[in-house]
Amino acid sequence: MIRVLGAGAYGTALAVSLAQNGPVTLWLRDEMQAQSVQDKRENSKRLPGVTLPDALTVTSTMPAANDDDLTLLAVPTQKLRGFLEQHIDALGNGPLIACCKGMELGTGLSPTEVISDLRSDGLEAILTGPSFAADVARGLPTALTLACANEDAGEHMQARLTTPNIRVYRSTDVIGAEFGGALKNVLAIGCGAVIGAGLGESARSALMTRGFAEIVRVATARGARRDTLSGLSGFGDLVLTCTSEQSRNYMYGQSIGRGDIFDKTVTVEGAATARAMTQLAREQDLDLPVTAAVCGLVEGKLKVRDAMDMLLSRPLKEE
Ligand SMILES: NC(=O)C1=CN([C@@H]2O[C@H](COP(=O)(O)OP(=O)(O)OC[C@H]3O[C@@H](n4cnc5c(N)ncnc54)[C@H](O)[C@@H]3O)[C@@H](O)[C@H]2O)C=CC1
Numbered sequence: 053m054i055r056v057l058g059a060g061a062y063g064t065a066l067a068v069s070l071a072q073n074g075p076v077t078l079w080l081r082d083e084m085q086a087q088s089v090q091d092k093r094e095n096s097k098r099l100p101g102v103t104l105p106d107a108l109t110v111t112s113t114m115p116a117a118n119d120d121d122l123t124l125l126a127v128p129t130q131k132l133r134g135f136l137e138q139h140i141d142a143l144g145n146g147p148l149i150a151c152c153k154g155m156e157l158g159t160g161l162s163p164t165e166v167i168s169d170l171r172s173d174g175l176e177a178i179l180t181g182p183s184f185a186a187d188v189a190r191g192l193p194t195a196l197t198l199a200c201a202n203e204d205a206g207e208h209m210q211a212r213l214t215t216p217n218i219r220v221y222r223s224t225d226v227i228g229a230e231f232g233g234a235l236k237n238v239l240a241i242g243c244g245a246v247i248g249a250g251l252g253e254s255a256r257s258a259l260m261t262r263g264f265a266e267i268v269r270v271a272t273a274r275g276a277r278r279d280t281l282s283g284l285s286g287f288g289d290l291v292l293t294c295t296s297e298q299s300r301n302y303m304y305g306q307s308i309g310r311g312d313i314f315d316k317t318v319t320v321e322g323a324a325t326a327r328a329m330t331q332l333a334r335e336q337d338l339d340l341p342v343t344a345a346v347c348g349l350v351e352g353k354l355k356v357r358d359a360m361d362m363l364l365s366r367p368l369k370e371e
């Protein structure tokens with residue numbers, strides 16, 4: 053069986069796609085909401101317009117885990133530790149697959165590092181890559197990366213997570229896959245801000261490229277492989293998120309650029325990750341100017357024009 057824990061847009065979308073392969077249980081913490089989604093066959097709050105297939109059961113009762121079950125963790129990164137601590141006894145001994153993108157504020161840890169802080173058995177993995185929930189749920193073609201340090205376990209997960217519309221590639225470079233997915237959200241906020249402030253598409257392209265150089269710098273310092281960073285989880289997701297108005301990070305950035313109010317209840321992973329990475333860069337003496345500029349925007353300490361002037365006036369260097 054496959055359990056998806058967390059019924060936001062992405063957890064619901066993955067559950068819908070995976071139900072093409074067999075039974076899936078989607079766990080939602082609120083009892084009344086779970087019952088309503090199960091009865092109406094639609095998660096109208098998080099993923100409106102998608103009918104849930106018969107093979108998908110929605111419940112607020114934490115499903116018991118067998119060792120051969122796959123468990124997908126689809127809560128936002130900043131909520132992951134609290135979620136795991138609360139449900140530690142229900143997690144079981146099977147693989148735990150994080151589906152979130154970000155770095156934990158305060159520790160700078162990635163989702164799988166947070167998992168192994170609490171349950172260390174080498175069976176933690178990350179599922180990441182360019183994929184909007186609405187596309188996944190509508191059966192549109194997508195390609196994702198499943199990264200697990202244990203090669204055999206990763207191969208098993210890859211086979212079970214591949215569906216008629218999700219092609220899963222596998223990797224053992226967990227930290228590389230996680231850094232790409234986390235930092236592309238930070239850059240998407242910056243790119244949205246550039247477009248929102250009317251600074252132009254050339255500026256956005258410069259930010260994406262120099263931002264990607266930052267991803268490579270910080271991730272390889274942590275042992276990531278360069279080819280992972282130019283794959284689906286890094287470059288692929290960077291392109292999608294920095295150019296699409298379907299992205300919440302990008303639209304949040306646009307609201308900063310335009311000086312508009314943005315709904316604080318929307319999940320924008322890049323905001324906390326910008327702060328987590330800026331803190332890490334300070335501690336480890338890493339040069340991450342684009343990330344620091346986005347952090348300044350998110351914290352309201354910088355205006356978009358000033359952030360761009362700051363980046364443009366840095367000492368000239370070789371590419
Ligand atoms: N929406 C998308 O297109 C994609 C999202 N992701 C990633 O998926 C992760 C989740 O994002 P979304 O599902 O889009 O967010 P969302 O905002 O749609 O839903 C988040 C869900 O997490 C639940 N939640 C929060 N704290 C919880 C807790 N302690 N216990 C149980 N449930 C809790 C909320 O009730 C909500 O249902 C993020 O890391 C995001 O980057 C990845 C790829 C695509």
Ligand SMILES: O=C(CO)COP(=O)(O)O
Nearest residue numbers: 181182183184299300301
């Ligand atoms: O990660 C995503 C696409 O791959 C979704 O991006 P947003 O969280 O910015 O909507």
